Amino acid sequence: MSTDQKQLKRMRRHRRVRAKIYGTKKRPRLCVFRSYKYIYAQLIDDDDGHTLVSANTAGVSSKNKKLTKTQVSYETGKLLAERAKKKKITSVVFDRGGYKYHGRVKAVADGAREGGLRF
Numbered sequence: 001m002s003t004d005q006k007q008l009k010r011m012r013r014h015r016r017v018r019a020k021i022y023g024t025k026k027r028p029r030l031c032v033f034r035s036y037k038y039i040y041a042q043l044i045d046d047d048d049g050h051t052l053v054s055a056n057t058a059g060v061s062s063k064n065k066k067l068t069k070t071q072v073s074y075e076t077g078k079l080l081a082e083r084a085k086k087k088k089i090t091s092v093v094f095d096r097g098g099y100k101y102h103g104r105v106k107a108v109a110d111g112a113r114e115g116g117l118r119f
Contacts, residue, residue, distance in 0.1 A: 022093070
């Protein structure tokens with residue numbers, strides 16, 4: 001299966017999930033995007049179409065060089081939760097972005113839970 005086909009299938013899964021998941025200002029959507037090298041997570045208010053809080057591996061990987069991608073993803077989730085707490089956000093809806101809830105995506109979710117977010 002080529003990369004284009006995999007990407008197309010992921011986008012279809014994401015569209016299907018997004019039909020059911022919706023973020024509000026009170027309970028935003030935690031959206032995860034996973035590239036080959038990095039991971040990005042953001043809290044989105046779908047009512048207004050605004051990103052409330054975001055975090056990515058750039059904020060984490062510069063501090064520690066000897067972490068695996070999964071460990072960096074976990075730290076990214078904790079960083080996102082820390083930033084969300086500053087904006088008084090405690091509860092979110094998790095959007096895995098069409099990826100399996102496994103590996104780096106699961107690590108972001110675990111890090112966010114550890115940081116104090118509920119979903």
